[in-house]
Amino acid sequence: MIHSRALTIPMLCVAVGAPMLSATDFSSYRGMQFGMNLSTAAKQAGTNLAEARTIHQRPAVIQEMDWQPRPPIMANPAKADPVKDGLLYFVNGELFRIVVTYDRYKVQGMTAEDMIDGISATYGTATKPKAEIAYHSNYGEVATILARWEDSQYAYNLVQTGDKTSFAMILYSKTLDASAQAAIVESARLDLLEAPQREIEKQKKRDQSERLVLDQARSVNKLNFRP
Numbered sequence: 001m002i003h004s005r006a007l008t009i010p011m012l013c014v015a016v017g018a019p020m021l022s023a024t025d026f027s028s029y030r031g032m033q034f035g036m037n038l039s040t041a042a043k044q045a046g047t048n049l050a051e052a053r054t055i056h057q058r059p060a061v062i063q064e065m066d067w068q069p070r071p072p073i074m075a076n077p078a079k080a081d082p083v084k085d086g087l088l089y090f091v092n093g094e095l096f097r098i099v100v101t102y103d104r105y106k107v108q109g110m111t112a113e114d115m116i117d118g119i120s121a122t123y124g125t126a127t128k129p130k131a132e133i134a135y136h137s138n139y140g141e142v143a144t145i146l147a148r149w150e151d152s153q154y155a156y157n158l159v160q161t162g163d164k165t166s167f168a169m170i171l172y173s174k175t176l177d178a179s180a181q182a183a184i185v186e187s188a189r190l191d192l193l194e195a196p197q198r199e200i201e202k203q204k205k206r207d208q209s210e211r212l213v214l215d216q217a218r219s220v221n222k223l224n225f226r227p
Contacts, residue, residue, distance in 0.1 A: 024124065026154035026171075029098055030069050034154065034173040038063065038093045045088070052090070058190065060183035063090045069100060082106035084166075091183065096176030099135070104166040115158055115167050116147045123149035123156060133157050133170055134181065143168075 027034055031044050042049040045067045056062040067086035082102050089097035107115065120126050126147035135143040143159035146167075150156065157170045 024151065026123070026149070026151050026156060029100075029171055032067075032088065032095060032098060034095055035176065036095045038065070038090050038095075041065070041088055041090070041095050056184060056187040059186050060092050060180065061090075062180060062184060062187070063093075064088065065090070067098075080106060089180070091176055091180035094176055095173075096180050097170065097172040099168060099170050101161060101168045102166050104161075107166060112146045112158070112160075112167075119147070119149065119156075119158065119169075126158075133159065135159065135162065135168070135170065143170075 032041060036044075038052060039049055042052070042065065045065070047065065047067070052063045052065040054061065054063050065088045067088050069081075069083050069086050080103075084101050084103040084106075086098060086100040088095055089099070110118075116126050126149050128147055129145055131145050132142040133145055135141045141162060143162070145157050145159060147158045148155055153174055155172055155174060159168050159170060160166070161168050
């Protein structure tokens, strides 16, 4: 078991860090540069721009896009990438956050300390702030930060997945993420404020639709009515 873990941790270091320019370069992750536009990110990810999903439209446009950071076929399954999948988040078309989730079977048996040791080999010494972070912010989900690696502009945060079966890394640009999170909070406030009026508008549309159906039925039935 000890021998297996010793092999797993170095593999994790390479997978998490590649292809970073240096151990202290937090500005990009696997070719995804924070601040890059949605079109460039879609091309880099090998996906269709139309697959981006809009989460919020005001006061800033918040979008997300699925990302598969690992190649679909590995020559050597024993050295398979531990990253399972990822999500890219954009504010007004700029990449501000990346969330990558590790394959539960590729990190099975590894403790939080094992993960921290493996990641620290690439990014340096971690801190352990007693804080939570938005995980899937569009669902209001948060996660406890297990460890953080950062510089003045970027932060990488290790968390456990919601079902506690694996780990995830939440990476972000501090400036863009602060702007995006403020916009998300404001969007939720506006949605709540405008909810009653939206419901009134929906009811008007339903009433109009029902009246149209009744008017059509009346014209037919009135013409064909016989006592």
